[in-house]
Amino acid sequence: MTRTLRTLCTSVAAIGLLTIGAVAQAQDKTIKIGALFPMSGPGSYFGTQDKQGVELALEQINQTGVNGYKFAVHYEDSACSPLPATQAAKRLIEQFKPDVIIGEECSDATLAVMPIVEQAKVPLLNAGSSSIKITQPGNPWTFRIMPNEVMQGINLAENAYRRMNARRAVLLFENTNAGIGNAQVFKENFTRLGGKVLAEIGFGRDVNDFTAIATRVAGLGEVDVIPTYTLEGQGLKITQALAQAGVTKGGGGNAIQIGTIWLPFGFEQKAGKAALGYIRIVQFDPTDARPVARNFVSAFKAKYNTEPTHLNAHAYDQIMLIADVVKRGGKDPETIREGLAATKNYSGVTGSVEFDKNNQNVKMDTIHYMETKPDMSWVSLKWN
Amino acid sequence: MSETVFAQQWLGKATSSRARFLGYLTAVAVIVTLPLVFNDTYWRTNLTVCAINVLLAIGLDFILGYAGQLNLGHSAFYGLGAYVSTLLIVKLAVPFWLAFVAGVAFAGLAGTFLSLFAVRLRGHYLAIASLGFAVIVHQILLNWISLTQGPLGIYGIAPPPALVVDGTVIADFRNLTAFFYLVAGFALLSFLLLSQLVRSPVGETLTAIREDEVSAASLGINAAAWKVFAFGVGSAIAGAAGCFYASFVGTLVPDAFFITEAFNILAMVIVGGMGTLIGPVFGAVLLTILPEVLRGLGDLRLVVYGAALTFVVLFIPGGMAQAANAVGERLWRRRSA
Numbered sequence: 001m002t003r004t005l006r007t008l009c010t011s012v013a014a015i016g017l018l019t020i021g022a023v024a025q026a027q028d029k030t031i032k033i034g035a036l037f038p039m040s041g042p043g044s045y046f047g048t049q050d051k052q053g054v055e056l057a058l059e060q061i062n063q064t065g066v067n068g069y070k071f072a073v074h075y076e077d078s079a080c081s082p083l084p085a086t087q088a089a090k091r092l093i094e095q096f097k098p099d100v101i102i103g104e105e106c107s108d109a110t111l112a113v114m115p116i117v118e119q120a121k122v123p124l125l126n127a128g129s130s131s132i133k134i135t136q137p138g139n140p141w142t143f144r145i146m147p148n149e150v151m152q153g154i155n156l157a158e159n160a161y162r163r164m165n166a167r168r169a170v171l172l173f174e175n176t177n178a179g180i181g182n183a184q185v186f187k188e189n190f191t192r193l194g195g196k197v198l199a200e201i202g203f204g205r206d207v208n209d210f211t212a213i214a215t216r217v218a219g220l221g222e223v224d225v226i227p228t229y230t231l232e233g234q235g236l237k238i239t240q241a242l243a244q245a246g247v248t249k250g251g252g253g254n255a256i257q258i259g260t261i262w263l264p265f266g267f268e269q270k271a272g273k274a275a276l277g278y279i280r281i282v283q284f285d286p287t288d289a290r291p292v293a294r295n296f297v298s299a300f301k302a303k304y305n306t307e308p309t310h311l312n313a314h315a316y317d318q319i320m321l322i323a324d325v326v327k328r329g330g331k332d333p334e335t336i337r338e339g340l341a342a343t344k345n346y347s348g349v350t351g352s353v354e355f356d357k358n359n360q361n362v363k364m365d366t367i368h369y370m371e372t373k374p375d376m377s378w379v380s381l382k383w384n
Numbered sequence: 385m386s387e388t389v390f391a392q393q394w395l396g397k398a399t400s401s402r403a404r405f406l407g408y409l410t411a412v413a414v415i416v417t418l419p420l421v422f423n424d425t426y427w428r429t430n431l432t433v434c435a436i437n438v439l440l441a442i443g444l445d446f447i448l449g450y451a452g453q454l455n456l457g458h459s460a461f462y463g464l465g466a467y468v469s470t471l472l473i474v475k476l477a478v479p480f481w482l483a484f485v486a487g488v489a490f491a492g493l494a495g496t497f498l499s500l501f502a503v504r505l506r507g508h509y510l511a512i513a514s515l516g517f518a519v520i521v522h523q524i525l526l527n528w529i530s531l532t533q534g535p536l537g538i539y540g541i542a543p544p545p546a547l548v549v550d551g552t553v554i555a556d557f558r559n560l561t562a563f564f565y566l567v568a569g570f571a572l573l574s575f576l577l578l579s580q581l582v583r584s585p586v587g588e589t590l591t592a593i594r595e596d597e598v599s600a601a602s603l604g605i606n607a608a609a610w611k612v613f614a615f616g617v618g619s620a621i622a623g624a625a626g627c628f629y630a631s632f633v634g635t636l637v638p639d640a641f642f643i644t645e646a647f648n649i650l651a652m653v654i655v656g657g658m659g660t661l662i663g664p665v666f667g668a669v670l671l672t673i674l675p676e677v678l679r680g681l682g683d684l685r686l687v688v689y690g691a692a693l694t695f696v697v698l699f700i701p702g703g704m705a706q707a708a709n710a711v712g713e714r715l716w717r718r719r720s721a
Contacts, residue, residue: 040686076679082635087433090426091679111539112635133539175526176535177637204526 029069031326031336033319034092034122036078036085036103036113043080046105046128046311051075053315054102056296056303061319066326071319078104082112089113093120100125100336102318105311107131107177110142117141123337125322127314130178130261135360143340143359145317145350147367149178151360152260152281153185155367156227159383160186160258161193164279166224170217170255171200172238173229182229182260198223207234214241223247223255228262235263236271243274250274264309268372278372284313284350285368285380296349310350317348408576415568419561428560432632434672435567436625439574441652441664443621446578448650449659450587451614452594454507457498457514458649460521461619463641465491465626467525467532470541470636480544484627491623492616494521499615503608506597518643525638538636557631567628574621578661581617590614594659655696657705666704 035054037047054073062070074096076088085104092098093116101117104110105128117124118139126134126142130149134142147155160166169190173179180202187197198220201213217223226248228238243251250273259280268275286297286307296316300308308316322330324346325339346353351366369381419428444458469487472478478486502513525532532538543563547555555562581587592600593607601607630636648671656667674692678685700707 039683075682077685081639082637083433083629083633083640086633087426087429087676088679090424090429091676094424094426108537108635108637108639111537112633115540115634177537180529180534180536204523 034098038080039077049311050315053312057319080106085109157189210241214245249277284310437668439625441668447618457518459645461622465623492620495619496616657703660705663705
């Protein structure tokens with residue numbers, strides 16, 4: 001009897017220890033996500049909004065975990081610039097040893113980081129850099145959710161020509177990798193369709209007064225569309241200058257400003273009447289009726305008491321896509337890379353995700369068009 | 385005995401040839417040891433960035449600290465070295481070391497060219513002229529797209545070719561340790577060159593010009609020629625730093641050489657101790673490493689970094705070299721007492 005009791009006690013103790021060990025092991029199972037975001041310098045607004053989206057996603061998926069895994073994120077300031085991004089990426093890889101990395105926003109920084117992640121064999125999931133070079137030729141370890149500059153440019157040119165019946169365009173763009181790239185793609189495709197580009201006007205990020213440029217555009221005669229590629233600060237000044245010069249609808253003219261993903265929500269309110277008729281691509285449509293988008297909007301509002309931006313949505317999608325890959329068996333850098341490459345029709349907040357052989361998301365429903373109405377509200381045009 | 389004499393004694397001892405020899409030996413030992421202590425790619429990257437910044441800081445110190453020329457355009461020479469060498473390699477397939485020499489020479493000539501015009505200017509006027517030069521160079525790099533690729537950038541720049549002797553690879557510069565030894569070795573050689581110059585009659589001449597140009601001219605010194613010389617040497621060293629930067633980062637965009645970079649280099653010289661040569665070395669190391677060490681503070685990182693810089697400028701206006709001298713003097717006095 002004593003012997004039986006002893007055996008029983010030993011067995012119970014052993015099972016207990018094994019269970020504790022198993023639970024401890026399950027709790028130790030963590031997918032480590034490195035985040036390279038610009039958190040200092042002129043691009044810091046990217047990092048701030050990215051962080052909000054990441055934190056919301058983490059809060060949601062860590063409530064239950066995925067396949068027994070919890071998710072942890074470590075942020076590094078990559079400053080939107082090649083050398084700081086290189087230093088941040090190496091620190092992240094050496095010290096945090098991530099299973100997957102998300103970021104950067106700026107194309108120059110992403111391109112500098114790509115060889116490092118390839119050498120370290122850690123997948124990089126990018127959402128905000130538009131340069132075509134990131135996925136052409138790209139490398140097997142870098143994936144991009146957002147449509148690149150060529151996809152956006154072709155789509156914008158076709159819609160301008162076919163849906164807006166535009167035949168004459170003036171290109172306004174900042175002299176950056178993305179600005180020049182976007183403008184060139186529009187020009188090639190618009191002229192291929194039969195449209196005419198009357199002028200290509202590039203400017204530095206240090207230009208503050210756009211009166212001269214607007215006057216020049218006004219002197220070019222009848223203009224149908226003005227594709228504009230610049231960040232919000234200069235974008236506001238351009239829109240107001242064009243309206244003051246009587247070129248655009250907001251100033252009584254006929255031209256319509258159009259653009260790819262550059263401007264955040266709320267631009268219309270800041271620009272006022274000058275923004276009337278502005279048609280632009282956004283990567284996130286807050287009126288999207290899909291449950292995944294509705295749930296995100298309501299959760300975001302509940303947590304931050306404000307409307308989400310496309311940056312919030314992109315960051316949220318990056319984490320949720322990684323969670324989906326883990327659900328499908330991803331557990332380390334190699335299997336997460338394989339899982340990302342095998343992604344089919346993943347439905348995210350910004351749209352669907354499916355990567356081609358260069359790891360570029362090919363789904364066009366991530367491109368949403370919106371138009372600014374007379375009361376400065378906007379409508380989704382549902383062109384894709 | 386007065387404090388000044390104590391200090392002179394101490395400094396005299398410290399700068400004696402034996403002490404200098406020991407100093408160089410220590411520097412070699414430190415350079416050899418550092419990558420062995422910091423054996424991950426992140427810290428080896430930081431070490432290489434330190435070495436590049438040391439080159440920039442000692443080059444500027446020669447112009448500013450010894451010749452007294454307030455140059456706010458050092459980033460221009462840095463960028464010219466980077467772009468000239470890279471374009472020669474990428475567009476004309478020129479071998480790395482030939483392109484390196486061309487990059488250094490071009491930056492040196494650009495410095496000489498600028499100083500030929502700016503030699504009559506002093507203080508604020510020279511500062512504005514050199515700042516203007518930096519803006520012009522940045523705009524050229526940004527807007528001459530057919531040549532420089534402008535904001536589209538140049539990517540995939542290869543590191544220097546491996547050093548091969550009799551078919552045996554002595555140093556493969558794809559390896560971070562080898563690259564660090566290359567740049568740090570070059571920085572040490574540059575330091576040696578400048579150190580010899582500033583202790584020679586050339587250094588005394590430059591110091592005389594810095595202190596009182598009129599008095600120096602009354603002694604028959606051609607101040608203009610010596611200022612041009614200092615500018616040429618300092619900018620050539622910045623050009624070398626640019627060549628190493630391009631092949632190290634592998635990516636070249638004009639914004640890396642924006643005028644804010646010139647102020648970063650200036651901060652390294654001031655924090656280290658202008659006109660001491662060794663001070664800017666420590667200034668460059670501190671201002672490269674400090675932001676990295678502070679990464680653990682997250683968003684507070686740059687606040688603490690800014691506060692540290694302000695502290696140094698407010699309380700140790702002579703920089704780290706002055707602080708080291710003060711500590712040395714105190715130790716010497718205690719030993720003598």
